[in-house]
Amino acid sequence: MIAIVDYGAGNLVSVKKALDWLGQECAITSSPREVAKATKVVLPGVGHFASTEALARLGLQNAIAEAIGRGIPFLGICVGMQWMFERSQESPGTRGLAVLIGECQSFPASVKSPHVGWNQIEVASSSRLLQGVPSSSFVYFTHSFRAPLAETTVACCEYGGQFSAAVEREHLFGVQFHPEKSGAIGLKMLGNFCAL
Amino acid sequence: MLTKRIIACLDVDGGRVVKGVQFENLRDAGDPAELAKAHSESGADEIVLLDISAAHERRATLLETVRRAARQLFIPFTVGGGIRTLEDASAVFSAGADKISINSAALADPTVITRIAERFGSQAVVVAIDAKRSEGTSHWEVFTHGGRTTAGRDAIAWSREAESRGAGEILVTSMDRDGTGAGFDCELTRCVADSVRIPVIASGGAGGAQHFVEVFGEGRADAALAASIFHYGFSRITDLKQQLGAQGIPVRWPC
Numbered sequence: 001m002i003a004i005v006d007y008g009a010g011n012l013v014s015v016k017k018a019l020d021w022l023g024q025e026c027a028i029t030s031s032p033r034e035v036a037k038a039t040k041v042v043l044p045g046v047g048h049f050a051s052t053e054a055l056a057r058l059g060l061q062n063a064i065a066e067a068i069g070r071g072i073p074f075l076g077i078c079v080g081m082q083w084m085f086e087r088s089q090e091s092p093g094t095r096g097l098a099v100l101i102g103e104c105q106s107f108p109a110s111v112k113s114p115h116v117g118w119n120q121i122e123v124a125s126s127s128r129l130l131q132g133v134p135s136s137s138f139v140y141f142t143h144s145f146r147a148p149l150a151e152t153t154v155a156c157c158e159y160g161g162q163f164s165a166a167v168e169r170e171h172l173f174g175v176q177f178h179p180e181k182s183g184a185i186g187l188k189m190l191g192n193f194c195a196l
Numbered sequence: 197m198l199t200k201r202i203i204a205c206l207d208v209d210g211g212r213v214v215k216g217v218q219f220e221n222l223r224d225a226g227d228p229a230e231l232a233k234a235h236s237e238s239g240a241d242e243i244v245l246l247d248i249s250a251a252h253e254r255r256a257t258l259l260e261t262v263r264r265a266a267r268q269l270f271i272p273f274t275v276g277g278g279i280r281t282l283e284d285a286s287a288v289f290s291a292g293a294d295k296i297s298i299n300s301a302a303l304a305d306p307t308v309i310t311r312i313a314e315r316f317g318s319q320a321v322v323v324a325i326d327a328k329r330s331e332g333t334s335h336w337e338v339f340t341h342g343g344r345t346t347a348g349r350d351a352i353a354w355s356r357e358a359e360s361r362g363a364g365e366i367l368v369t370s371m372d373r374d375g376t377g378a379g380f381d382c383e384l385t386r387c388v389a390d391s392v393r394i395p396v397i398a399s400g401g402a403g404g405a406q407h408f409v410e411v412f413g414e415g416r417a418d419a420a421l422a423a424s425i426f427h428y429g430f431s432r433i434t435d436l437k438q439q440l441g442a443q444g445i446p447v448r449w450p451c
């Protein structure tokens with residue numbers, strides 16, 4: 001069972017719908033017990049970085065840490081990916097999960113923010129999540145903060161400078177864009193994740 | 197490069213698309229779910245479904261329509277029409293919408309923008325503005341209820357307020373151009389785009405590819421929405437995107 005973690009922020013239906021389409025058994029849940037025993041965990045996220053504080057409050061942060069500790073695949077989407085880093089300028093007092101090094105930052109004043117729409121990603125061939133996804137593929141973004149380029153970056157995007165569009169380390173995966181809203185190529189990525 | 201978005205709009209009444217359609221290979225040309233899928237496959241970057249039925253008893257039909265359309269749609273999907281409260285919005289999101297579009301209700305009570313944005317994120321809240329030029333000026337007045345009632349607001353000032361209250365995008369429709377095919381009101385679009393930081397979707401007046409070139413250029417729009425131009429088949433989205441690409445407009449193509 002793939003657990004789609006519900007911490008009260010945003011709309012999780014789209015992610016569930018995409019996994020349903022792929023024929024995956026999945027459930028939207030806010031139960032730490034269900035998350036801890038899931039076979040895979042997806043953490044969607046929209047809105048403000050501070051909203052991730054609910055994860056600790058609801059006992060979900062520990063459940064996610066426990067699941068990750070067992071080595072099961074984890075996918076953070078949008079703010080869910082940003083939360084994998086140490087912190088974000090958006091809410092300096094909020095701690096991320098800190099399984100990845102770095103701080104999420106705002107866009108420079110030279111470009112409009114938020115970054116909304118379809119943009120292209122450059123893909124590293126080593127990625128398991130992005131297996132079969134060609135460079136220059138279009139994916140759908142909507143965000144005001146972004147993760148820096150890091151050793152774990154497997155796809156980058158250009159908008160007021162380069163940033164991490166996708167990160168990957170062992171069984172931990174994060175995407176800044178919305179694969180569930182990125183047409184056939186997004187479904188391919190989710191299919192890759194489900195097949196891990 | 198961030199591309200300019202082409203958005204296909206479906207006007208729906210009682211679960212049926214009310215404008216004519218010319219898609220080939222559709223079993224049922226008035227079915228919103230089939231049309232949404234067909235537009236998506238022909239290159240639309242986003243789908244907007246606008247419920248134009250006034251009758252309250254048709255809301256249940258709308259939610260079922262949204263559910264059916266969303267099931268096979270994996271690009272951003274916005275639903276508008278008749279959304280007045282956070283509860284209305286929640287029902288539409290639960291049915292599978294990614295964004296809601298809100299118009300009259302936001303003017304009547306702007307705090308509803310904030311309430312929906314706080315729960316679902318600003319990226320999920322599109323404020324739609326129907327604007328009409330005050331004759332002979334560069335000012336636009338806001339109208340509600342399908343253009344029948346003046347809101348007594350200036351379109352630029354209202355765009356700014358909507359942004360400050362948590363809107364994630366502004367959808368601005370020129371009532372002067374809507375349905376004319378004479379081109380977008382680029383001056384209106386540009387005034388709005390220069391007044392806010394959030395993306396601006398231009399609507400009303402699309403008649404050909406050149407109109408999209410203009411609204412993305414001089415109009416500074418981030419996205420452009422059209423309904424009848426796609427439905428009647430003057431301009432398949434595939435063809436439109438190829439023409440825009442050839443004229444140097446960044447578009448998602450092939451997709």
